[in-house]
Amino acid sequence: xxxxxxxxxxxxxxxxxxxxxxxxxxxxxxxxxxxxxxxxxxxxxxxxxxxxxxxxxxxxxxxxxxxxxxxxxxxxxxxxxxxxxxxxxxxxxxxxxxxxxxxxxxxxxxxxxxxxxxxxxxxxxxxxxxxxxxxxxxxxxxxxxxxxxxxxxxxxxxxxxxxxxxxxxxxxxxxxxxxxxxxxxxxxxxxxxxxxxxxxxxxxxxxxxxxxxxxxxxxxxxxxxxxxxxxxxxxxxxxxxxxxxxxxxxxxxxxxxxxxxxxxxxxxxxxxxxxxxxxxxxxxxxxxxxxxxxxxxxxxxxxxxxxxxxxxxxxxxxxxxxxxxxxxxxxxxxxxxxxxxxxxxxxxxxxxxxxxxxxxxxxxxxxxxxxxxxxxxxxxxxxxxxxxxxxxxxxxxxxxxxxxxxxxxxxxxxxxxxxxxxxxxxxxxxxxxxxxxxxxxxxxxxxxxxxxxxxxxxxxxxxxxxxxxxxxxxxxxxxxxxxxxxxxxxxxxxxx
Numbered sequence: 001x002x003x004x005x006x007x008x009x010x011x012x013x014x015x016x017x018x019x020x021x022x023x024x025x026x027x028x029x030x031x032x033x034x035x036x037x038x039x040x041x042x043x044x045x046x047x048x049x050x051x052x053x054x055x056x057x058x059x060x061x062x063x064x065x066x067x068x069x070x071x072x073x074x075x076x077x078x079x080x081x082x083x084x085x086x087x088x089x090x091x092x093x094x095x096x097x098x099x100x101x102x103x104x105x106x107x108x109x110x111x112x113x114x115x116x117x118x119x120x121x122x123x124x125x126x127x128x129x130x131x132x133x134x135x136x137x138x139x140x141x142x143x144x145x146x147x148x149x150x151x152x153x154x155x156x157x158x159x160x161x162x163x164x165x166x167x168x169x170x171x172x173x174x175x176x177x178x179x180x181x182x183x184x185x186x187x188x189x190x191x192x193x194x195x196x197x198x199x200x201x202x203x204x205x206x207x208x209x210x211x212x213x214x215x216x217x218x219x220x221x222x223x224x225x226x227x228x229x230x231x232x233x234x235x236x237x238x239x240x241x242x243x244x245x246x247x248x249x250x251x252x253x254x255x256x257x258x259x260x261x262x263x264x265x266x267x268x269x270x271x272x273x274x275x276x277x278x279x280x281x282x283x284x285x286x287x288x289x290x291x292x293x294x295x296x297x298x299x300x301x302x303x304x305x306x307x308x309x310x311x312x313x314x315x316x317x318x319x320x321x322x323x324x325x326x327x328x329x330x331x332x333x334x335x336x337x338x339x340x341x342x343x344x345x346x347x348x349x350x351x352x353x354x355x356x357x358x359x360x361x362x363x364x365x366x367x368x369x370x371x372x373x374x375x376x377x378x379x380x381x382x383x384x385x386x387x388x389x390x391x392x393x394x395x396x397x398x399x400x401x402x403x404x405x406x407x408x409x410x411x412x413x414x415x416x417x418x419x420x421x422x423x424x425x426x427x428x429x430x431x432x433x434x435x436x437x438x439x440x441x442x443x444x445x446x447x448x449x450x451x452x453x454x455x456x457x458x459x460x461x462x463x464x465x466x467x468x469x470x471x472x473x474x475x476x477x478x479x480x481x482x483x484x485x486x487x488x489x490x491x492x493x494x495x496x
Contacts, residue, residue, distance in 0.1 A: 003072070004096035006030045006038070006045075007064060007120065009103065010137060015041045017098070017140045024147055029094070031063050032056065064116045073097060073123040077130050096143075096152075097124035098134045101171055113175055118168045125168075128161035129154070135167045169193060174217040185346060185360055197223060201234040210235040219343040221245065228325060230314075230335035236261075237292065237314050237335060244294035245316050247396045249342050250364060251296060251389075256280040257396075260291045263415050267393040269408040273297035277306055279409040284430060285310070292316070299324045308334075362493060364395040372467070372488040374476050379462055379485045382407075383439055387464040387487060390441035395493035399443050402427040402451075404460065406438040421450045428458040435459050443493045445469040449478035456482035466492045 004026045008014050011034065018028055018038050030038055031048035038045045049055050052066040064070075072094040076082045086093065099121050102114040124133035132152045134143055139160065146152045152160075170193035180187040194213040203210035212233070214220050222242075227233070233241075244259040251269055256276040258266040266283035270276040273295055281288055292314040293307060299317045304324035307315060314335040315328065328336050350357045366388045373379065379387060390405035397403060397415035402423040404412035412431025417423040420442065428435050436459030445468045446452060452463060452475055463479060467488030479486040 001025060001027045002095045003027045003029060003092060004098060005064075005069070005073070005094050005120065006034050006098045007032070007048075007117065008034050008098060008100045008137075009114075009117075010100050011037055013137045013140050014038070014098075015043070017137075017144065018043050018045075020144050021096075021147075026096070032060060061115065064120055067091070069094075070119070070123050073120060073131055074127050075130075076127065094124075094131065096132050096134070097121070099124070100135055100137070101167070114171065118171060121164045121168055125161035125164040128157045132157045133160050133164045135160075135164045139163075166193075170195075170216050177217065186358060190347075190358065193217070198233065200238065201232045203235045208235070212238055218345070221340050221342050225316075225337050225339045228320065228336040228338055229329050229332075231333050233314075233335060240292040241294070241314050241316055241337065243396060244292045244314075245339055246342055247393070248294045248296040250392050254297045255295075257294050257393075258283075258288045258291045259294070260287050263398055264393055264396050264410065264413060265291060266413075267389065267396075267403075267410045269389050273299070274302045274306070276408075277303055281306070281310070283410045284413070299328075301327060304328050362395070362495075364392050364493060365491070366391060370490070371464075372490070373485065374467070374472075374488050375479050375484065375486040377480075377483060377485045379487065383462045383485065386439040387441065387462060390439045391464050391489065394441035394443050395495065397443065397495065399494045399496060401443040401495070402455075403441045404428070404431045404435055404438040405441070406434060411435065411438055420444070420446060421448075421454055424451045424454050428455065428460075431458070437461050439464065441465070443495065445472070445492070446475045447471060449474050451475075452478045452482070452484065452486075456484055461485065462487070464489060466490060468492070 004021055006018060006028060007030060015037060022028060022043055028045045029048060029051060030045045035045050035047050048064055052068045056063040068091055071086060071091040075086045075093050077093055097120055099117050101117040102112045121133060121135060124131045146156060173191035173193040176191045193216040195216050196211050197214045198212040200210035200212060202208060214223050239262055240259045243262050244257045247257040248255045253269045254273040254276045255269045257264050258280050265287035266280035268276045268279035270279060288310060290311050290313055293312055295317040298319045300321045301323045304327040308327055308331055312334055314337060316337040316339050319338055328334060345361055348359050348361050368384060386405045389408055390403045393410055394401050394403040397413060400417045400420045400423040401415040403410055404427050411434035412427035414423040414426030417426060438460050439462040440455050440460045442465040445466050447469050448471060455463060462485040464487040469475060476486055
């Protein structure tokens with residue numbers, strides 16, 4: 001009679017699975033809560049303690065860690081010496097191990113670090129030539145189907161073993177990450193387990209494949225987001241959606257951001273989300289064509305009517321009214337995403353040849369009370385409010401970056417330039433007459449006075465920048481000569 005070992009934390013479907021194993025003639029071995037559930041269902045089961053001769057000890061920390069269990073899982077039944085030794089020790093082989101682990105990531109603690117479970121999974125997976133290992137209730141149907149016909153063949157056992165080792169690797173990565181949380185933000189080793197959550201239409205270009213993965217054990221707004229319409233997401237849709245949603249989530253007031261190629265082409269804060277959308281679009285309607293729109297308020301009919309008037313790839317918002325959805329659905333290809341607040345995260349990673357660059361996430365903060373006014377003139381309340389919008393928006397633009405904001409609306413954005421004066425020139429050209437009276441933000445210091453001189457020529461009244469240049473005094477003098485306000489934030493926000 002073949003023997004199966006069942007020890008599961010997630011008991012979904014285990015009773016039905018065990019009953020069918022019993023009906024197929026399998027002898028069932030189990031322990032603890034799993035054995036109790038099966039016994040209560042009237043399914044014959046042998047307790048692990050009867051096999052080992054030992055009860056569970058140390059508050060159930062030690063239950064299955066015994067040669068009678070691991071020898072039964074690891075014994076090579078094609079090896080005569082193994083068979084003889086197992087017979088001498090009265091160890092009967094186990095041909096099927098059904099094990100899933102304590103959910104460590106849901107409530108990390110020492111007591112939820114599973115020891116016996118991973119040990120059984122690894123033992124069974126190592127001996128996959130003779131043992132099938134099942135680690136997920138989703139595998140029950142396939143396994144029963146195989147057992148009911150010709151049995152579990154070698155390719156299937158190997159595939160189940162690969163999935164099992166992925167489970168234990170993922171589990172250990174979660175535990176290691178938890179131990180590192182209180183030590184350093186950049187530990188010597190980083191173990192990350194990724195689970196594919198979505199197969200994308202394609203990668204950055206149509207000839208490239210792409211998929212979205214989540215870090216197992218971490219929270220993500222992508223994992224909880226609901227797509228309410230449109231085509232499947234592409235790589236660039238996700239990349240731009242991430243930039244757009246993170247940007248608008250920085251603001252408490254109604255805010256809209258329109259993103260193209262990971263850069264904003266319009267950002268606006270207003271009293272209503274409808275006005276914010278109008279003003280964000282007005283910044284650069286040409287570039288907004290085919291863009292990604294993020295709104296930090298519910299989308300109603302009045303906003304939806306505006307959105308459908310221009311080709312839009314993706315719309316992201318906390319929610320959509322039924323009537324707004326009806327309108328947006330007239331654009332069949334438009335992706336509509338209902339999203340929750342971003343989780344933030346603490347590490348930013350970028351792949352390089354043979355490894356990754358890792359850094360802490362650049363958190364954009366606006367503690368205006370710590371900002372330093374370095375010019376003779378000081379900003380008005382309205383100018384300071386615009387400085388906040390300009391500063392946050394600028395941190396989302398590829399460096400070198402300059403943003404111009406007036407009345408809560410970006411009116412000119414210059415990004416991705418190799419020198420700062422060209423970034424300023426581009427922002428002013430896009431703003432035109434709207435640069436008069438605007439607030440300019442720079443993601444890094446001005447190395448020379450040419451940048452402020454150019455901004456002054458276009459009527460910019462306030463500059464907010466990190467400061468820290470060897471020529472700060474020269475730059476400040478230029479601002480004073482032009483009657484401008486200059487604010488130092490003390491924090492640089494390069495973005496590459």
